[in-house]
Amino acid sequence: MGPFLPDAVRAHARRAPGAPAVSEGGRTLGYGALDTRSNRLAQALLAEGLTPGQRVGYLARPGILGAEVLLACAKAGLVATPLNWRLAARELTRIAADAELALMITQSEFLGPARSVAETRPGTPLVIDGDGDGEAGAYAYETWLSGAADEDPGRGSENAVYLQLYTSGTTGLPKGVQLTLENTIAGPAQLAEMEWRPEAIALNAMPVFHIAGTGWLIQALNAGARTVTMPDFRPTDAVELMERERITHAFFAPSILHMLTTVPGIEDRDFSALETIVYGSSPITPALLRRSMKIFGCAFYQKYGQTENVGSSTRLLSEDHDPDGPRAHLLRSAGLPFPYVDLRITDPVTGEPLPRGEVGEILVRSHQVMPGYWNRPEENAKTLTEDGFLRTGDAGCLDAEGYLFITDRIKDMVITGGENVYPIEVESVLAEHPAVLDVAVYGTPHATWGEAVTAAVVLRADADPVTEAELIAFAKERIASYKKPRTVHFMDELPRNPSGKILKRVLRDTTGGGESSA
Template identity: 60%
Template sequence: MTPILVTDTVRVPAAALALRTSRAGGPGGQRVNKVATRVELTVDLDAIEGLPDAARARLAALARHRITNALFVPAMLQFLTQVPGAAEGDYGALRAIVYGASPITNEVLVRSLKTFRCPFVQVYGLTETTGAITQLAAEDHATEGPRARLLRSAGKPFPWVEFRIVEPGTERECAPGDVGELLTRSVQNFRGYWGRPEETARTLSADGWLRTGDAGYLDAEGYLFLTDRVKDMIITGGENVYPAEVENALSDHPAVADVAVIGVPDDRWGETVKAIVVPRAGAAPRPEELIAFARARLAHFKCPTSVDFADTLPRNPSGKLLKRELREPYWRGRERRIN
């Protein structure tokens, strides 16, 4: 993995301090203060090397060491909650679990809430924002009723963060509720890529707006919903398909342990939707079964036209799917048309 070197200002630590002392959404409006004299036992459990073999040991560590606060990437939550008997563990010391860094499916999030039985808080940010810029608070994690829709949200921006949604590659504002590229401006934004002025100019405008490369929309209440990376969007027959939506639908199938959706070449439609599925242990789903499952939940143009199976899916250390590696065998030798 190539490191990203960015520059920032003294305003960034101040914003980070404000974030660390902001409400975490726990019971009674508890506040998380990382500079207090009182020491809380917090562990960062987001490294995914050795998964799923390490999952059982990490569950045991949560109970044995009476961990009060934990940070997870979704891939870790996925593997932890798939351990047999995970929901019977003693996690009574947990005050909060913070998660982020990559998309999480409804199925994994609901299963995690039921397993650990503590407040959950989601954060979203980028290297270029030098930290989190949104938070989905604990009270926004209802699993039933009309507020359950917020489980698909990345939350609301912090007070010092501004958002715009624009048509990808342009400055044209999208209508409310329409999907576009997220632009953000705040004191947290980086000043540029070290030694790469051209890339800085493409990413950061003169008036401070940062192109995140993430596609999404804002609802009427100001919640941010991210649909996918702009570059991962599939254009099939002129229709835009965001893989994360398809992955979320397929992950609800009881035989699916993990899933990635990519665009592959198609002579008629330009690209078509392919799902790559890791079956659960002992399961043997058929491609037509999974396609029918998706068709019952999504518009037909969004559904996979083919399904491949794999033992594992490639991810980086923070749990993000490596879509480029997945696409490579299907696009090798062709002129690329990946967005």
């Protein structure tokens, strides 16, 4: 075990206060400044009367602000709650109400939705960073910060929840994954596997409301490395940033790798500084992995996990990435469990352990497993076993050497572009359309996004005609754009088993997928 996040930053600030910690655009914050500013933010939050365990919402793109909020909450005994700026207003307010936010921090770009979020709890203070400073009824972030003392409150404990990330549940309702300082610790062995060191320069192109973005930031801060953030990901800009900043470490979802490898002239770019690419968040095809390895010419390292265990259960080490060797089949695996992870394959009905080679539900146990969902006792009982295992909802098997091969998802979740989409949420929206009689949503293969959200719809016989484009637009108005179906198949009826359950595997096989231009 290594130091907890606030202790790691404190140590780096003492050792090398001027060493760069986080960069955003043309601005870089050193470890000394990050430590001091997060102290001030912690004191400013406490001065508002916030008490231990209360949730602090923030709506912002990746950057310095997210690092300051994360550390300040850890130091003050509060809970940082990043919100997904891609969500529709009604989705944001639903999450804000569930979290019972005590204060809201945002960037001026998101002032409108941030005000809506704050208004879900009358009297919730709103703090604005950026051009919106001075807005009526809100604090200007820098002014608010400068009026606070820089004394470290030192209130966080290893078992205290300091981070709450929201992920949709199988019912479509948002669930707050609570994470403690102990959950997010990155030990020396784990950092060494990916060759983290203070001289490393990490690209963070993932959003802070995603475990990939926040987790990658936490690892870099633990290592004393510099994080270069991308507030808005564009493939060509990312390539130029990697060259200019001499990026050594990067985390990418497979969909991002696909976009990067198709940038014109990518084969001629200079990636000589690049040492390690970590990938995860969704399945990757062997073809894309081979192409990425050829273009970037660095070590590749896969992670498999969930938000509920900080995104890390197993890893496929760089030495196991040998596409032309005798162990090339391992490219289809999720690798070996981390040394601190207990992994079981069990019968999803009986819960009994299964022998190697047999497919069952993947269960994991480690110090990284969450203490539970926020205010979800029934979900906790379904997800966490009495002996501390997390039921992942994924199906897989272990080979003779202990490598994990994921065969399917027991849950019907669709992973598109590294984002989780639960079919029931999209189905519920489409079912609101007056022309829709029956609907099923599922994932189909997509060259760029990994999977595409696909819908099969049965229309009412007495309804006015409706087109595929109209249904997609109807969904887009009510949920985040990435959740909308890319293709809608019209059917006379949906295939079901004798008990009435929709056979989504049959739908995948018969409709095939494809993509709409919508």
